[in-house]
Amino acid sequence: MKQSPEESAMLDNFGPSKFSGDGFLGTDQRTPQEIVIDDTLELERAGMVASVIGRSLGVFFDRVRQAMGAPVEIMPGVTASYHESRGVIPSPFRGEGAFEKGEVAVSGLPGFGDVILTRLSIHLIERHGFFQGRGQRYRIEPAAALMLTRASGR
């Protein structure tokens, strides 16, 4: 598929950079647009939209962050804890600013294991429906995000 100069420039922002060592696509061979389409369809089949998931994950992130590193139980056997990190990371979509780097690590999510959430990854889901590429540490499978949303809302 041919890309416009704007698309090529945007795609550059998704690769490894000074802020994201592995970039936002991981080992995924799909373009960001293809990833968004596939994940959107998966969510639609589950009767959900990314913006709602993103907002819900944002509330969840805040709740875990308030515990200042202490584990928060989400459901039996599933805990989440906040890990601080100095600095900010910019959105790969130019002009959207930079987001704090600290992350929430969810461990033991059934069927998915460990899931990492950041302010930026939540923003990308909420604003763009972009869950990041497979093989990327911060990729959240839509089904995992859905499970987390439902579990944290209890």
Next chain:
Amino acid sequence: MAGIQWVNILISVGFLVAMGLALTLLLVIAEKKILNYGDCEIDINGGKKKLTVRGGSSLLSTLSDNSIFIPSACGGRGTCSYCKVAVSAGGGILGPIERPSLTDDEIARGVRLSCQVKVRSDVAISIPDEIFSVRRFRATVVHKKPLTHDILELRLRLVEPPVIDFTAGQYIQLESREYRGREAVNRAYSMSSIPSDTGHVELIIRRVPEGICTTWIFDILQEGEEVSLSGPYGEFRLTDIPAPAIFIAGGSGMAPIWAMLRKMRESKDPRPAWYFFGALTQRDLFFVEELRKLEGELGNFTFIPALSNEPPDTPWEGERGLITDVVRRRVPDLANREAYLCGSPGMIDACVRTLVELGVAREHIYFDKFA
């Protein structure tokens, strides 16, 4: 036949290359002649310093060329939002790249990302006075001392220039090198060393999973190796008011507090002080013996380590719970005190709320937020 085709291809390629070079040359000449902004004046801090510079480059790089180093981590791409400078004249229109990185208040005050401001005419800017003393340094690694399972102390000996003049609480930017396909990056770390040790810089660094710079520091960087850094930066510091002081920090956030406390010991600072060290478990504590020793040396200093996730069956006899709850229990009335905090935005926000509730005036709460 085939030979003629090859000749044609080579002629075509040669023609295209020549055209490309000619166009590049034309652009360079056009930039010099048509886009010649001539000499421009940069007025810094109301005439405190004036620079006459060649126009056309970004404010960030122009200042850097004149040994005024504004913190930056993205190399001038407008993404890290560290290089903020207040521009009162000549900055041009606020660009769409800058807008999301600035608050409404900053925009009202004329704050801009200096990497996005082009010097095309005379410019007037305001920067913290401390920026004038920022230098680039070469240093060698004296030691990488593990403090916990994921935190180490990095001690550097300055080579060129051989001394640094800084205040306890300030930070430097360390430059990593390229490794395993990772780009060289700049990352900020608070100095934990005492300002009187002018020939060295110490940092307390926590490993960030997949972090570009901390992976380099923990796994690649060797003792004896040369590194580059710039600094000092930042306005986080002890005030001269001898009001009782509450310090709250944990993990690598302890760095500036460790520098402040040791500076207090050195200067025989008489102010009463409490240091609340928040950690998850005992394995996350460090410098405990040194801080206990400091209690005896400072006279009016209390060290309170608190663990929020220590298993209940361990022999830990110290405080347990979130650091905000521990502060509430141990110092219920905080009126007329100052507070110094260092850590993640979440921890800072929670502590500020608690301290204000307990009577500390918001303007007497100073912090270094990890953002």
